[in-house]
Amino acid sequence: MKFWEKLLSIDRRWIYVVIWVVVMIPLLMPFEIKPRAMPPVQMLFDYVDSMPEDKALVISIDYTPDTEPELHPMAISLLRHAFATKRKVGILAVATVMSVGLGESALRQVTEEFNSRATTREDSIIYGEDVVYWGWTTPFITVLLGMGERITNVFPVDYYGNRTDTLPIMRVLKNYDDMGIVVSIAGSSVPLSWVNYAHTQFGVHMGCGITAVSAADFYPYLNSGQFTGMLAGMKGAAEYEQLVSEKMVELGYDWSLPRKGTEAMSSQTAAHIAIMAFILIGNIAFFVTRRRKQ
Amino acid sequence: MTRRIPLILVLVLGIFGAVAFMIPHPAVRGVDEVMRNDVIRIITAFSLVLGVGSIIRHHLIKVRRKAEHWPFSYVTLIALAVSAIIGLFGGIDPDSPGILFRAGGVGRFLSNFHMQTLYENIMVPLAATMFSLLAFFMASAAYRAFRARNFEATLLLIAAFILMLGAVPLGRMLIKPLPAFAEWILTVPNTAAKRGIMFGVGLGTIATSLKIILGIERGWLGGGGK
Numbered sequence: 001m002k003f004w005e006k007l008l009s010i011d012r013r014w015i016y017v018v019i020w021v022v023v024m025i026p027l028l029m030p031f032e033i034k035p036r037a038m039p040p041v042q043m044l045f046d047y048v049d050s051m052p053e054d055k056a057l058v059i060s061i062d063y064t065p066d067t068e069p070e071l072h073p074m075a076i077s078l079l080r081h082a083f084a085t086k087r088k089v090g091i092l093a094v095a096t097v098m099s100v101g102l103g104e105s106a107l108r109q110v111t112e113e114f115n116s117r118a119t120t121r122e123d124s125i126i127y128g129e130d131v132v133y134w135g136w137t138t139p140f141i142t143v144l145l146g147m148g149e150r151i152t153n154v155f156p157v158d159y160y161g162n163r164t165d166t167l168p169i170m171r172v173l174k175n176y177d178d179m180g181i182v183v184s185i186a187g188s189s190v191p192l193s194w195v196n197y198a199h200t201q202f203g204v205h206m207g208c209g210i211t212a213v214s215a216a217d218f219y220p221y222l223n224s225g226q227f228t229g230m231l232a233g234m235k236g237a238a239e240y241e242q243l244v245s246e247k248m249v250e251l252g253y254d255w256s257l258p259r260k261g262t263e264a265m266s267s268q269t270a271a272h273i274a275i276m277a278f279i280l281i282g283n284i285a286f287f288v289t290r291r292r293k294q
Numbered sequence: 295m296t297r298r299i300p301l302i303l304v305l306v307l308g309i310f311g312a313v314a315f316m317i318p319h320p321a322v323r324g325v326d327e328v329m330r331n332d333v334i335r336i337i338t339a340f341s342l343v344l345g346v347g348s349i350i351r352h353h354l355i356k357v358r359r360k361a362e363h364w365p366f367s368y369v370t371l372i373a374l375a376v377s378a379i380i381g382l383f384g385g386i387d388p389d390s391p392g393i394l395f396r397a398g399g400v401g402r403f404l405s406n407f408h409m410q411t412l413y414e415n416i417m418v419p420l421a422a423t424m425f426s427l428l429a430f431f432m433a434s435a436a437y438r439a440f441r442a443r444n445f446e447a448t449l450l451l452i453a454a455f456i457l458m459l460g461a462v463p464l465g466r467m468l469i470k471p472l473p474a475f476a477e478w479i480l481t482v483p484n485t486a487a488k489r490g491i492m493f494g495v496g497l498g499t500i501a502t503s504l505k506i507i508l509g510i511e512r513g514w515l516g517g518g519g520k
Binding site (some may be wrong): 038101 | 315327330331334386418421422424429436440454455466485519
């Protein structure tokens with residue numbers, strides 16, 4: 001059998017081995033990458049950064065553990081951004097109950113990052129005053145429409161079992177009118193439901209964080225202005241991390257916090273190059289063998 | 295009668311659901327709020343009972359009949375029971391302990407396994423592992439099937455190359471405007487095509503919904519719409 005024919009019928013396990021190696025090596029020895037924000041990411045960052053101070057950032061954790069590596073860094077960065085700029089934050093999950101643990105994990109991590117370095121009340125993040133985690137309730141249409149009237153009706157208790165009407169933050173965060181923007185982070189089409197029910201009906205600003213593979217579906221909504229900004233895939237997460245990192249340094253929070261999205265970009269870069277190389281080699285082998293047969 | 299009542303319910307509630315979305319009058323909004331906050335939630339609670347009951351029944355039958363892969367049914371049932379007990383009585387995390395924490399003996403031992411502990415150590419790695427397998431299959435499929443056989447396939451191949459290269463920093467290092475060009479592909483040609491598809495899907499959804507609300511399409515009642 002000729003070389004190119006052998007190459008065409010190569011055992012797929014060799015391809016798996018190559019992918020495993022090109023993903024693993026950059027994870028163990030990452031090379032330095034400085035992401036540059038594309039317009040959709042910059043638009044979201046600018047809006048969160050400049051929205052009125054009395055308005056809250058609401059993050060809807062609508063992704064599940066399967067897309068955690070790609071989407072969780074977005075939630076972490078958004079929380080860091082909000083806490084560093086002293087915004088009130090509301091967190092919830094509407095899509096599935098499987099998301100609630102990720103919201104808890106992100107909130108705990110970023111709260112600890114700030115509180116472990118805080119020296120005054122101003123620097124601290126206090127649950128119930130600066131941030132609230134409403135948790136999950138169903139069905140999601142009820143949640144999306146009900147939050148336009150009164151959040152405490154939709155979530156009478158928060159994720160930890162506290163009555164929401166006893167939390168100080170809920171006095172200033174009653175419904176969509178008190179939200180600067182809602183960012184739905186999802187591995188599915190849930191952000192579109194947020195647009196349909198929350199943005200269209202109540203006019204709340206929307207942003208989204210989505211997987212790279214589904215990004216194409218969201219561009220029409222971004223172009224129409226229904227999404228104020230968008231974070232697409234690991235690249236979007238890394239770009240937002242970069243902007244937040246620069247902002248935190250500017251505000252005096254020069255903490256060099258871990259940036260999972262940026263760290264994983266080395267691996268993603270290597271994987272993309274490997275897949276492109278596979279496609280190229282596959283096509284060359286295909287055309288060479290076809291010509292020989294002809 | 296067994297068919298007429300569901301049909302009437304769908305007709306009335308379907309029209310009301312659509313109308314309430316467009317009429318901001320307090321009277322309509324009030325009824326709509328009751329429907330959304332109370333009625334839908336009660337129906338959803340029933341579906342939870344049905345769902346849990348159905349999965350238990352399904353796996354018990356598999357175990358009893360020793361059907362194919364029946365030992366995995368034990369895994370499902372045990373996982374369901376354990377996570378339900380810990381979820382209901384174990385609390386969320388060490389800061390929010392459940393009633394198991396206050397109990398002695400086995401309860402105290404189980405209280406170490408909060409919902410968040412189970413979630414972060416079992417659910418997250420398992421789900422992420424399953425999803426990451428996709429990278430291997432995609433690489434293999436790209437090598438074997440992604441061929442420039444004709445003009446359309448070549449266009450697809452070129453677009454995929456630009457987007458893949460534009461999505462990583464190497465793209466910018468090789469050709470500076472490449473990420474911006476990749477963004478343009480997504481913003482302009484992709485949006486144009488997507489909008490066309492979305493209009494079609496939207497109109498199709500309206501037509502299908504109307505057929506169901508008006509009782510023309512009755513497949514959901516069972517019996518093939520007869």
